[in-house]
Amino acid sequence: xxxxxxxxxxxxxxxxxxxxxxxxxxxxxxxxxxxxxxxxxxxxxxxxxxxxxxxxxxxxxxxxxxxxxxxxxxxxxxxxxxxxxxxxxxxxxxxxxxxxxxxxxxxxxxxxxxxxxxxxxxxxxxxxxxxxxxxxxxxxxxxxxxxxxxxxxxxxxxxxxxxxxxxxxxxxxxxxxxxxxxxxxxxxxxxxxxxxxxxxxxxxxxxxxxxxxxxxxxxxxxxxxxxxxxxxxxxxxxxxxxxxxxxxxxxxxxxxxxxxxxxxxxxxxxxxxxxxxxxxxxxxxxxxxxxxxxxxxxxxxxxxxxxxxxxxxxxxxxxxxxxxxxxxxxxxxxxxxxxxxxxxxxxxxxxxxxxxxxxxxxxxxxxxxxxxxxxxxxxxxxxxxxxxxxxxxxxxxxxxxxxxxxxxxxxxxxxxxxxxxxxxxxxxxxxxxxxxxxxxxxxxxxxxxxxxxxxxxxxxxxxxxxxxxxxxxxxxxxxxxxxxxxxxxxxxxxxxxxxxxxxxxxxxxxxxxxxxxxxxxxxxxxxxxxxxxxxxxxxxxxxxxxxxxxxxxxxxxxxxxxxxxxxxxxxxxxxxxxxxxxxxxxxxxxxxxxxxxxxxxxxxxxxxxxxxxxxxxxxxx
Amino acid sequence: xxxxxxxxxxxxxxxxxxxxxxxxxxxxxxxxxxxxxxxxxxxxxxxxxxxxxxxxxxxxxxxxxxxxxxxxxxxxxxxxxxxxxxxxxxxxxxxxxxxxxxxxxxxxxxxxxxxxxxxxxxxxxxxxxxxxxxxxxxxxxxxxxxxxxxxxxxxxxxxxxxxxxxxxxxxxxxxxxxxxxxxxxxxxxxxxxxxxxxxxxxxxxxxxxxxxxxxxxxxxxxxxxxxxxxxxxxxxxxxxxxxxxxxxxxxxxxxxxxxxxxxxxxxxxxxxxxxxxxxxxxxxxxxxxxxxxxxxxxxxxxxxxxxxxxxxxxxxxxxxxxxxxxxxxxxx
Numbered sequence: 043x044x045x046x047x048x049x050x051x052x053x054x055x056x057x058x059x060x061x062x063x064x065x066x067x068x069x070x071x072x073x074x075x076x077x078x079x080x081x082x083x084x085x086x087x088x089x090x091x092x093x094x095x096x097x098x099x100x101x102x103x104x105x106x107x108x109x110x111x112x113x114x115x116x117x118x119x120x121x122x123x124x125x126x127x128x129x130x131x132x133x134x135x136x137x138x139x140x141x142x143x144x145x146x147x148x149x150x151x152x153x154x155x156x157x158x159x160x161x162x163x164x165x166x167x168x169x170x171x172x173x174x175x176x177x178x179x180x181x182x183x184x185x186x187x188x189x190x191x192x193x194x195x196x197x198x199x200x201x202x203x204x205x206x207x208x209x210x211x212x213x214x215x216x217x218x219x220x221x222x223x224x225x226x227x228x229x230x231x232x233x234x235x236x237x238x239x240x241x242x243x244x245x246x247x248x249x250x251x252x253x254x255x256x257x258x259x260x261x262x263x264x265x266x267x268x269x270x271x272x273x274x275x276x277x278x279x280x281x282x283x284x285x286x287x288x289x290x291x292x293x294x295x296x297x298x299x300x301x302x303x304x305x306x307x308x309x310x311x312x313x314x315x316x317x318x319x320x321x322x323x324x325x326x327x328x329x330x331x332x333x334x335x336x337x338x339x340x341x342x343x344x345x346x347x348x349x350x351x352x353x354x355x356x357x358x359x360x361x362x363x364x365x366x367x368x369x370x371x372x373x374x375x376x377x378x379x380x381x382x383x384x385x386x387x388x389x390x391x392x393x394x395x396x397x398x399x400x401x402x403x404x405x406x407x408x409x410x411x412x413x414x415x416x417x418x419x420x421x422x423x424x425x426x427x428x429x430x431x432x433x434x435x436x437x438x439x440x441x442x443x444x445x446x447x448x449x450x451x452x453x454x455x456x457x458x459x460x461x462x463x464x465x466x467x468x469x470x471x472x473x474x475x476x477x478x479x480x481x482x483x484x485x486x487x488x489x490x491x492x493x494x495x496x497x498x499x500x501x502x503x504x505x506x507x508x509x510x511x512x513x514x515x516x517x518x519x520x521x522x523x524x525x526x527x528x529x530x531x532x533x534x535x536x537x538x539x540x541x542x543x544x545x546x547x548x549x550x551x552x553x554x555x556x557x558x559x560x561x562x563x564x565x566x567x568x569x570x571x572x573x574x575x576x577x578x579x580x581x582x583x584x585x586x587x588x589x590x591x592x593x594x595x596x597x598x599x600x601x602x603x604x605x606x607x608x609x610x611x612x613x614x615x616x617x618x619x620x621x622x623x624x625x626x627x628x629x630x631x632x633x634x635x636x637x638x639x640x641x642x643x644x645x646x647x648x649x650x651x652x653x654x655x656x657x658x659x660x661x662x663x
Numbered sequence: 664x665x666x667x668x669x670x671x672x673x674x675x676x677x678x679x680x681x682x683x684x685x686x687x688x689x690x691x692x693x694x695x696x697x698x699x700x701x702x703x704x705x706x707x708x709x710x711x712x713x714x715x716x717x718x719x720x721x722x723x724x725x726x727x728x729x730x731x732x733x734x735x736x737x738x739x740x741x742x743x744x745x746x747x748x749x750x751x752x753x754x755x756x757x758x759x760x761x762x763x764x765x766x767x768x769x770x771x772x773x774x775x776x777x778x779x780x781x782x783x784x785x786x787x788x789x790x791x792x793x794x795x796x797x798x799x800x801x802x803x804x805x806x807x808x809x810x811x812x813x814x815x816x817x818x819x820x821x822x823x824x825x826x827x828x829x830x831x832x833x834x835x836x837x838x839x840x841x842x843x844x845x846x847x848x849x850x851x852x853x854x855x856x857x858x859x860x861x862x863x864x865x866x867x868x869x870x871x872x873x874x875x876x877x878x879x880x881x882x883x884x885x886x887x888x889x890x891x892x893x894x895x896x897x898x899x900x901x902x903x904x905x906x907x908x909x910x911x912x913x914x915x916x917x918x919x920x921x922x923x924x925x926x927x928x929x930x931x932x933x934x935x936x937x938x939x940x941x942x943x944x945x946x947x948x949x950x951x952x953x954x955x956x957x958x959x960x961x962x963x964x965x966x967x968x969x970x971x972x973x974x975x976x977x978x979x980x981x982x983x984x985x986x987x988x989x990x991x992x993x994x995x
Contacts, residue, residue: 107899141900148899153892158914158989167910168900205991219900 798881
């Protein structure tokens with residue numbers, strides 16, 4: 043690392059760069075994924091390719107190793123890696139490059155390893171392809187690199203198959219495979235995206251240490267600006283297959299020159315700044331959420347998080363009056379369901395104060411849920427008590443397996459608790475009810491692909507016994523507009539929408555039943571940051587307009603901070619910390635919360651370096 | 664490893680339960696048929712005295728569960744049959760007496776089983792080599808001309824009945840070219856060389872048809888595996904295509920091949936009637952058809968049980984192999 047600190051400067055004359063890409067163009071079936079990209083990477087330096095989905099960043103990574111060869115993709119331009127012209131190299135030369143001089147670390151460590159062979163054997167196989175080592179020597183070498191990447195008891199664990207490893211260990215094993223031939227270049231394609239935040243921090247630290255020790259060059263492909271800030275010297279922002287901005291990481295992230303870079307950075311939720319939306323609604327700008335969905339979804343800039351003036355009271359109020367008229371229409375049925383709207387129509391008078399002393403709508407007392415039988419019985423949620431207030435958001439954060447989704451499902455009534463109760467409006471409730479709705483993580487699989495989105499949104503209405511076709515259609519149109527989609531989209535099908543738009547459909551469906559509470563299970567984790575910011579803004583807007591109580595379940599600490607009034611931190615089924623959001627984030631009491639917060643990648647490389655130091659102190663639990 | 668041993672134990676227990684269930688069903692279906700069971704069992708030419716004796720030997724006066732218990736006892740420890748004047752002992756796996764054939768069912772089956780096992784085991788080796796080989800080749804050469812030719816051949820193989828292939832083989836090889844004599848079964852223990860030569864054509868004709876199914880299955884599962892991420896990993900690490908195909912992609916195709924093979928082996932032991940008839944092999948399939956035609960109930964029951972036994976065992980072995988091939992099965 044020390045020698046690479048000067049790399050942002052122009053390359054030293056004479057020394058050939060490690061990677062030289064010039065005018066790279068990649069077409070898939072007439073679709074241009076990469077459009078004239080050029081960059082260089084010096085030996086030992088680290089470059090981050092950052093962009094949203096569809097920006098072509100992964101395609102560039104594949105092109106460095108000519109992985110497109112034989113797939114029908116058309117590749118133009120020159121790519122030189124470690125002295126090999128990748129475009130013109132023979133298959134044999136390519137095989138000599140791949141894994142030996144340039145090694146790739148893939149995103150999903152489970153599917154990227156062969157499930158049928160022991161991890162050590164797979165690494166040994168790669169080593170033997172490139173060296174004439176004997177079987178035994180290769181096996182010993184595999185154990186050494188596994189030990190090097192921090193696999194405990196490497197000799198024994200090298201005989202395990204990938205499914206016997208945890209996610210973080212699998213990623214370590216993949217890195218070990220990349221290191222086994224001591225390559226000059228590591229190409230890491232979203233190496234930590236499938237991992238929990240604490241594990242991500244460990245993997246990034248590992249990459250950092252390894253690079254310091256071996257001087258390997260790194261090309262890191264990621265959608266997460268924070269991950270890049272932690273790991274690289276130079277950053278290249280991509281969009282639509284082109285380079286938007288390229289420069290030293292501190293400069294690009296600190297003072298971006300291009301509007302798109304600013305937009306991208308603005309959309310990134312920050313874990314270290316308080317919630318951006320002020321509790322009292324004021325400000326300007328109607329239609330912040332509106333236009334969003336009608337665009338392409340990867341779409342443009344309406345909601346920069348950086349302008350903190352927030353969304354409009356105007357749009358809030360006007361929509362609100364529309365809303366109360368509406369609720370008058372549907373008031374006839376379901377007394378309890380009418381709570382929400384009637385409360386909402388009272389709210390325009392209220393402001394910040396009303397928010398803070400909103401009554402408790404949903405309460406969990408001593409919730410416990412067990413799965414499995416006999417000795418394998420485990421408590422996914424163990425003695426969790428919390429409450430959700432009207433007009434407020436409760437954030438639930440935790441890593442995978444912490445029980446946060448199970449908790450969310452119990453709050454909605456999709457799962458019956460093994461012990462404990464869920465109280466709704468002060469009464470003990472079991473089963474699903476219209477006034478508590480859910481928004482799911484995956485907007486693709488949670489919508490029926492064979493039904494129009496209008497029909498999906500109308501489901502809760504029909505379930506409540508609404509039979510008048512005109513009224514159903516009218517209500518669905520209102521809902522579509524409310525979530526920022528076009529009312530004319532009623533008859534379209536899910537595949538015609540982008541991810542962000544589909545999530546809006548999911549929100550509209552949840553709203554259809556006039557809920558008082560919506561439980562959102564990872565509502566934005568499948569979305570790009572700019573889309574994510576739009577959906578988060580929409581949820582906040584709806585909350586203010588309708589006085590909704592939200593439960594926001596997510597693994598992303600920064601997003602949770604930006605939406606929540608209260609935060610519950612979960613670990614292994616238990617609540618380790620529960621309190622007002624700012625207090626939890628500013629003054630965490632539990633060591634696990636502290637460890638989580640220290641693991642969040644920082645956008646500022648200097649802060650990142652400081653955090654890295656902190657992590658060394660807070661040894662993993 | 665203890666998980667694996669436990670898996671094998673559980674699977675063995677399951678196999679025993681299945682076998683027991685099969686024996687109950689088969690016994691009930693055949694011996695509780697309407698009509699005079701003793702008369703049917705004994706055959707149309709039996710005298711009333713003989714029928715009476717058969718009725719006693721079958722214990723038709725006992726309640727059903729006792730009769731089944733007796734039948735089961737015969738299989739497990741053997742049984743004595745009184746013929747009025749003398750006592751005939753039918754030892755351990757006793758499946759009863761064939762009154763029409765005047766023989767113990769077990770002995771009858773024991774005489775036919777080696778033929779069927781010889782036919783199926785040899786054919787299996789051939790169909791695995793031919794089928795999996797063709798499948799690997801066509802997955803490797805996918806999209807090219809050679810692959811289309813291979814696919815065409817295997818499609819033709821699936822569609823051709825065994826008596827066409829077998830007949831053509833016999834006419835050409837034995838009749839016109841006179842490379843081999845017309846097949847006539849010779850026991851393995853009598854003369855291994857003659858055994859193999861005589862079975863070559865039956866093996867080939869049975870294997871060619873089965874191989875076509877295996878080729879298509881192998882090709883499909885290999886193409887599926889080839890599209891998976893871990894294949895991309897090894898290509899990206901410079902592992903040669905031969906190794907990627909032969910080591911990683913083929914391994915992914917093992918599981919479905921094992922499952923299909925178990926089914927086919929189990930089925931062919933009693934179901935290769937056409938091949939057996941065509942080549943005049945005195946195997947289980949032919950004997951079963953004969954027994955059904957003359958309504959020799961004890962033989963039919965015995966045969967069905969034995970065939971069921973092989974199907975169940977083949978599948979149990981497949982399950983264990985499956986678990987060896989893919990350890991994740993053990994966890995499920």
